[in-house]
Amino acid sequence: MAELPRPLPLGLVGTAGRRETITATPAECAALAARFGIPAVAALRAVIDLSPDEDGSVLARGRLEARVTQACVVTLEPVEQAVAEDFTLRFLPGGREPDDGPEEIDEIPTGPGDVADLGEALAEQLALALDPYPRAPGAEMPDEAREAASSPFAGLAALRRPLN
Numbered sequence: 001m002a003e004l005p006r007p008l009p010l011g012l013v014g015t016a017g018r019r020e021t022i023t024a025t026p027a028e029c030a031a032l033a034a035r036f037g038i039p040a041v042a043a044l045r046a047v048i049d050l051s052p053d054e055d056g057s058v059l060a061r062g063r064l065e066a067r068v069t070q071a072c073v074v075t076l077e078p079v080e081q082a083v084a085e086d087f088t089l090r091f092l093p094g095g096r097e098p099d100d101g102p103e104e105i106d107e108i109p110t111g112p113g114d115v116a117d118l119g120e121a122l123a124e125q126l127a128l129a130l131d132p133y134p135r136a137p138g139a140e141m142p143d144e145a146r147e148a149a150s151s152p153f154a155g156l157a158a159l160r161r162p163l164n
Helices: 026-036 118-129 143-150 154-159
Strands: 007-009 018-023 040-052 058-071 078-092 106-109 115-117
Touching (some): 007 118, 018 118, 026 118, 040 118, 058 118, 078 118, 115 118
Parallel strands (some): 078 106
Antiparallel strands (some): 007 115, 018 040, 040 058, 058 078
16 A cells, blocks of 8 residues: 555646645655655655646646655764755656656656556655765764775775785
């Protein structure tokens, strides 16, 4: 079962478009935190403007805002962070395959009956927006790791044996 189910039939978007506001419940936030392997998602909210395209797809432009807690990569202390991210997606009607070109807008196929799962799309955008290397304030790598990281050959130099 999806952590944040928000199904929307594309037919409900209409010619004038539609605005959807998604606010995750505490239980949905906890389920998303478990899915992402982080200590907490304290809040998640998004406003999404949906507009029909001539080809039958629906363009979604939105902004997500979240408060999350991740583990510091150095100390493992909890790091609270605010996430704010704009996104653009295209929901495709049934039978159309996504074009995964590098310059293209992310395209998401719909489910049976041309139903888009706005919640799953939002969860994926949150996953992409998370800091991959969160650090607690003042957390630094140990001196040895910093030295090894400063030069690609520093670690190899320590292993070198003197030639006799």
